[in-house]
Amino acid sequence: MDAIFLQILNGLDKGAAYALIALGLTLVFGTLGIVNFAHGALFMLGAFCAVSLNKLMTLSTKVEDTSVTLFKAYKEQPYLEIWFPDMGHTLIEYSVPLSILLAIPVMILVGIAMERGLIKHFYKRAHADQILVTFGLAIVIQEVIKAYFGANPIPQTAPEILSGSADIGSWLGLGQNVVYPWWRIVYLLFSGVVIFGVFAFLQFTTYGMVVRAGMRDRETVGLLGINIERRFTLVFALATIVAGLAGVMYTPVLPPDYHMGMDFLVLSFVVVVVGGMGSLGGAVLAGFLLGIIQSFASMTEVKAVLPGIDQIVIYLVAVVILLVLPRGLMGRAGVMDD
Amino acid sequence: MKNGTMNDLTRFAIFAGVVLAMPLWLEPLGANYPDLLQKFAIYGIFAIGFNILFGLTGYLSFGHAAFLGIGSYAAVWSFKLFTMNAIPAVIFGVLFAGLLAYVIGFLSLRRTGIYFSILTLAFAQMSYNLAYSVLTPITNGETGLQLSQQDPRIIDSLFVEAGAGLPSTNLFGMKMSGYPGFYFCAVMLIICFFISMRIFRSPFGLMLKGIKSNQNRMNYTGLNTRPYALTAFVISGMYAGLAGSLLAVTDPLAGAERMQWTASGEVVLMTILGGVGTLVGPMIGAGLIKYFENIFSAFNNNVLADIFSFLPDSVSEVVVSVLGLFVGSGWHLTLGLLFMVVVIFLPGGIMEGIDRVISKFRSSRQPVADNKTVSSQNQPGE
Structure with a gap:
């Protein structure tokens, strides 16, 4: 019982990351009809927003270390701590959550530039062309990041107060060994808020209503005199923000490196397809579902029966679902039926 | 490519001449060394095979690296178990790749468009992950499969005493490294090009082009298109297996990273760069990418x-x-x-x-x- 509960928890945080990436991916697909292979690179860009902010805040200079009295010693101290002693220290500690403030404008700019500069010209082209051009773009983004930040993962730390683990087991009257890192709880809550926000935006605002109408029938919406192009640009920017935020908050869980986007992209595509192309609810559901399934498959008891299952289970589920339910879990008829 | 000035025979002769003369005309370009020439020929085969599927039927497979990988593994096992001769290795590579392609194609071709791409990608990633983890006894996991002194080599041991060092691959006594290796690959490439040309011109090829332009209509005329698509998939998988086994012939080791999806992406790149659906385009694309990889990274x-x-x-x-x-x-x-x-x-x-x-x-x-x-x-x- 404890073990099962723990595995569900473990699956949730990975599932949350999958769900967030897949949400943006399927949003772009459902509205713009674009298969965006560069979406994983956007996730990675978000993660590197956190890295850059941290680097910026910890820009440091040499100062004399007064704690050493025997000889003259020097230590590196960030400017921020020199200028505002206590405040600066706290700021640096909270650099990951603060990166959200940096990531949002950066991702909006990236998203708009990408849509206006490149994606716009590919609305009428074949899906294969879209895949290929965004794949090329993903390589470019990846290599630029590699040139500036190097190839090694750059670990980021969560604020100290959140760095321990929560003793969930004792709260719920389960065993003592059911513990779960605080930061992952934060990540879960955060992704819940983001997912809810996106759904609320699409469901309860007039703007979102128009976008949903555009997803159904873009031509008619255009004929009604609505500038659907501009709305779609914003939807694309929204999707990049979601991917970027997912990346920012994931940095304490997984040290970002330049190819993390590609690793997640393949899985997220599987998630989108399992959920059903163009279905937002399906993407979220499938994200969490596959995360949990993956975490169950990596239990030692399961691996003893089916060796290697943890490596392939996601793909296996994807293959079975695609062959049995061609439209995925919640796909609508008429979307990508060719 | 319908410039009627050239018939197929002359085109084939020119292609063969250009390929065989590669060491001559690549000399001024600074690309005349055997390793690179072998890569040109091998990836040319890979891309030509991929083009038979993607160029003719329009099915975009993102999992062709799996066939390349299994071809390499099969070839290295043939070196380990039977003989260092290249011919059986190539045959085994093609055979096993064909079998895997049949299984994957049988399942994946039930869907089209992006679903097909995702299915092939999923199968390739499965093969890659399995090769890395559970199949380690067969694939030797992260280290990669290599020759060793303890290999049985049943057929070779009948004829010659095992030497002190590791034996090298050969073709009836001719060592398969350096220029002889390149010429072996080049002959294979020319044969492959010929077959691909025949497929392009045959009724079967026309059928595949029909699948690309309108599969629904083909189905409405009462024709079951899946066997044709499956045949194309298997042929293209066998090409990839041949390329994989040639990689092992020129350098007898096989690693799982050959199956990774970036490798599948690379062959798509080559084909697109050269020209999808053209006869020589994929070969040009493969050559260019390998050339630039070599020159630029130096x-x-x-x-x-x-x-x-x-x-x-x-x-x-x-x-x-x-x-x-x-x-x-x-x-x-x-x-x-x-x-x-x-x-x-x-x-x-x-x-x-x-x-x-x-x-x-x-x-x-x-x-x-x-x-x-x-x-x-x-x-x-x-």
Whole structure:
């Protein structure tokens, strides 16, 4: 019982990351009809927003270390701590959550530039062309990041107060060994808020209503005199923000490196397809579902029966679902039926 | 590529001549060394095979690296168990790749479009992950499968005593490294090109083109298209298996990273760059990518600094630091940019570019009545 509960928890945080990436991916697909292979690179860009902010805040200079009295010693101290002693220290500690403030404008700019500069010209082209051009773009983004930040993962730390683990087991009257890192709880809550926000935006605002109408029938919406192009640009920017935020908050869980986007992209595509192309609810559901399934498959008891299952289970589920339910879990008829 | 001036036989003869003469005409380009030449031929086979599927039927497979990988593994096992001769290794590689392609194709071809791509990708990733983890007894996991002194080599041991060192691959006594290795691969490439040309011209090829342009209509006429698509998939998988086994012939080891999805992406790149659905395009694309990979990744900032030493110091520093991003380990950046440029401006690849240039050249030589007004300004002596 404890073990099962723990595995569900473990699956949730990975599932949350999958769900967030897949949400943006399927949003772009459902509205713009674009298969965006560069979406994983956007996730990675978000993660590197956190890295850059941290680097910026910890820009440091040499100062004399007064704690050493025997000889003259020097230590590196960030400017921020020199200028505002206590405040600066706290700021640096909270650099990951603060990166959200940096990531949002950066991702909006990236998203708009990408849509206006490149994606716009590919609305009428074949899906294969879209895949290929965004794949090329993903390589470019990846290599630029590699040139500036190097190839090694750059670990980021969560604020100290959140760095321990929560003793969930004792709260719920389960065993003592059911513990779960605080930061992952934060990540879960955060992704819940983001997912809810996106759904609320699409469901309860007039703007979102128009976008949903555009997803159904873009031509008619255009004929009604609505500038659907501009709305779609914003939807694309929204999707990049979601991917970027997912990346920012994931940095304490997984040290970002330049190819993390590609690793997640393949899985997220599987998630989108399992959920059903163009279905937002399906993407979220499938994200969490596959995360949990993956975490169950990596239990030692399961691996003893089916060796290697943890490596392939996601793909296996994807293959079975695609062959049995061609439209995925919640796909609508008429979307990508060719 | 329907310039009626050339018939297939001459085209084939030219292709064979150009391939066999590669060591000669690549010399001035600085690419005349056996390792690179072998890669040209091998990846040419891979891309030509991929083109039979993607170019003719329009099914975009993102999992072809799996066949490349299994071809390599099968070939190395043939070296380990039976003989160091290249022929059985190639046969085993093609056979096993064909079998795997049959299984994967049988399942994946139930879906089309992006679903097909995702299915093939999923199967390839499964093969890759399994090769890395559970199948370690067969694939030797992360280290990669290698020859060793303890291998039985049943057939070889009947004829010759095992020497002190590791035996090398051979073709009835001829060592398969260096130029002989290249010529072996080149002959294979020419055979493959011939087969692919025959497929393009055959009724079967027409059927595949029909699948590409309108599969529904083909189905409505009462024709079951799946066996045709499956045959194309298996043939293309066998090409990939052949390429994989040739990789093992020229260098007898096999690693799981050959199955990774980036390797599948690479062959897509080659085909697109050269020209999808054209006969020689994929071969050109493969050659270009391998050439640039080799040349660009050999560059580094010192070499660049030498080249631009004629500039004033401050300027040359800037130029070198900017260009340094694109060469050496950063050559993937160049590749990505090149790829985007080709997809955006030249969707038909290099072959389309050549066609455009040729047709422009022709129309300016023999101006037809209706474009006379446009071209007359450029015509000297008119």
